[in-house]
Amino acid sequence: MTAALQMQGVRKSFGPTEIIRGIDLEIPTGERHAIIGPNGAGKSTLFHLISGKYSKTAGRILLNGTEVTELQPYQINRMGLSRSFQITNIFPRLSVFENVRCGLLWSMGYRNSFWRLVDTERALNERAAQILDEIGLLERCDLPAGVLAYAEQRALEIGITIAGGAEVIMLDEPTAGMSHSETEGVVELIRRVTQGRTLVMVEHDMGVVFNLADRISVLVYGEIIATGTPEEVRASKAVQEAYLGAVDAGEGEAH
Structure with missing residues (x-):
């Protein structure tokens, strides 16, 4: 299946501090893909790099096979990628x-x-x-x-x-701050409106992630430590130690 998004050796530094440390990731067309990780892992920075808000330090980003690494956000949007932000x-x-x-x-x-x-x-x-x-x-x-x-x-x-x-939709914490009933409604909305599209989502609520995502990538300290199906990620000892061990399985929220 054709890749909707490809990241090849993507890095981002702010001065001497490296936030994104060499990400290689391919997201197929039509997949619902979640990016999870603890606070400060670099998730929003990665979103900003993909959508053109930030320029990369190194690496390449391709949208439907076309490199968009040096393009402006409006140019990337007109090529078929749209995103939401943490703040409405x-x-x-x-x-x-x-x-x-x-x-x-x-x-x-x-x-x-x-x-x-x-x-x-x-x-x-x-x-x-x-x-x-x-x-x-x-x-x-x-x-x-x-x-x-x-x-x-x-x-x-x-x-x-x-x-x-847009055929590639990026949502940054779409259910943050919502009640359980509100979250359920938004999850069904996302499922409906992204049918046939590629979804890339940053989300802290593990209930939402495991409900929506076809595959999950776990980002820790600017590096992806695991990518796989929800079942594979849930079973990964490395993920449990780095991230899911801090999640209350009963509540589905990161602490």
Whole structure:
């Protein structure tokens, strides 16, 4: 199967401190892949390298076989990769509908234009409504995004993430701060909207990870110490010693 993402000898240093220490990882197209590890392991830094927010110190990153190592975030996005952030990243004063519609503009062919009114663009507005229905926010479409409950804002961010039509979706701790019932709802949403897409996810909740992921990579001190199916990772003694030993099996949360 073709690799959606490939990392070859990827390193990142901040001054003399090396955060990412030579990562080699291949994520096949259509796989749901989770990256786990203790706080400070370098998970968010790795996400920033893949999405172009940070420049690498060494190595190569390929998206669908094309090197994207030196590209800007917007260029990588237009090549088919979209991501969310740990901190909810929406337009709080725009309506829920307008947030999703903004995410659709480039992928639906809308460029800088001062004489086209988006309110009259039927295909654009119908697609925005479809996405809102898919993420369960159609009835909230006219509300300012900033007044949504936290879990709803995270769902909206996922909607914006998929609006651009990206085939590779990266989610950074999508269920952080949620109750058990909210987490269950978001997990089902992620499962639904990433069907047929490649998902790369950083997540601390082991219940979410083992529920969603086809494969898991364990990152410790900037190095991947194991990659495999949930069953293989759970059974790995090295992983248990480095990370899962600090997880309460009953709660599914990292400590």
